[in-house]
Amino acid sequence: MSIVGKKINLEVLRNTEIGLFLDTENKEHDGILLPKRYVPKGVDVGDFIDVFIYRDSEDRIIATRLEPYIHIGEFAYLNVNKVESYGAFLDWGLPKDLFVPVSQQRSLMVNDGYYLVYAYIDEQTDRIAATAKVHRHLQNEAESLEVGEEVDLLICDETDLGVRVIVNNKFWGLLFHNEIFQNLSEGQKTKGYVKSIRESDQKIDITLKKEGMEEVKDARSQIIEALHDAGGFLPLHDKSAPEAIYEELEMSKKVFKKAIGNLYKDKMIAIKKDGIHLLE
Numbered sequence: 001m002s003i004v005g006k007k008i009n010l011e012v013l014r015n016t017e018i019g020l021f022l023d024t025e026n027k028e029h030d031g032i033l034l035p036k037r038y039v040p041k042g043v044d045v046g047d048f049i050d051v052f053i054y055r056d057s058e059d060r061i062i063a064t065r066l067e068p069y070i071h072i073g074e075f076a077y078l079n080v081n082k083v084e085s086y087g088a089f090l091d092w093g094l095p096k097d098l099f100v101p102v103s104q105q106r107s108l109m110v111n112d113g114y115y116l117v118y119a120y121i122d123e124q125t126d127r128i129a130a131t132a133k134v135h136r137h138l139q140n141e142a143e144s145l146e147v148g149e150e151v152d153l154l155i156c157d158e159t160d161l162g163v164r165v166i167v168n169n170k171f172w173g174l175l176f177h178n179e180i181f182q183n184l185s186e187g188q189k190t191k192g193y194v195k196s197i198r199e200s201d202q203k204i205d206i207t208l209k210k211e212g213m214e215e216v217k218d219a220r221s222q223i224i225e226a227l228h229d230a231g232g233f234l235p236l237h238d239k240s241a242p243e244a245i246y247e248e249l250e251m252s253k254k255v256f257k258k259a260i261g262n263l264y265k266d267k268m269i270a271i272k273k274d275g276i277h278l279l280e
Contacts, residue, residue, distance in 0.1 A: 032061055100117060154187070219251055222259075237271055
């Protein structure tokens with residue numbers, strides 16, 4: 001089985017002038033080179049080291065301590081460094097660029113363009129490549145997800161309804177416009193929560209904030225902290241515009257109203273015409 005594209009822990013076989021040779025228990029070669037410029041201080045024969053394996057510009061299997069921007073089976077937005085007639089070369093954080101064949105481009109890529117791609121191993125060449133035809137590797141329908149579950153998100157493109165996201169590196173999801181209370185950009189990675197899974201088509205709706213009382217608890221703490229930082233007063237109340245609340249606290253008006261109502265009942269704040277006051 002090929003180790004290209006994997007991050008693995010390998011034992012040092014030899015320490016040479018050009019770098020360390022690492023043991024892969026493959027009798028076909030005498031160790032994989034970790035070039036000297038990537039060798040951390042103090043590492044020697046018999047030690048184990050975490051490395052990423054790929055093929056260099058001369059098609060040799062080689063190790064690096066650099067962390068690529070994308071791994072096999074993952075999605076990411078990457079910049080194009082160079083375009084040729086047969087494909088494009090993307091910056092993925094390693095000395096050798098990541099190749100996207102023309103056949104794997106949705107439209108012809110351009111220099112310095114920014115594209116969503118999926119990384120895979122080309123079985124014929126044993127090289128790491130990428131495709132912009134990401135839909136083939138994503139599911140529209142939820143599987144093994146639960147409402148309220150925390151998930152990993154990759155922010156994608158904007159639609160009329162909201163912003164599409166990739167959920168847990170596996171599913172398409174949708175973040176509706178009225179669920180967005182912060183600046184988002186394509187390629188950004190963040191955390192979110194499954195808001196609902198539609199019964200009709202099993203598609204996933206996402207929110208960036210915890211639902212229910214957990215969300216209110218977080219908002220309570222945030223408001224109290226903001227009040228302390230502002231000397232005990234914020235010019236916000238239940239009649240304030242949603243935009244003003246978001247600008248000050250980055251939360252929705254709905255959550256803000258629940259949180260200050262909760263704080264008021266606990267006699268932690270006073271709600272007056274000019275705003276909310278922290279009570280000692």
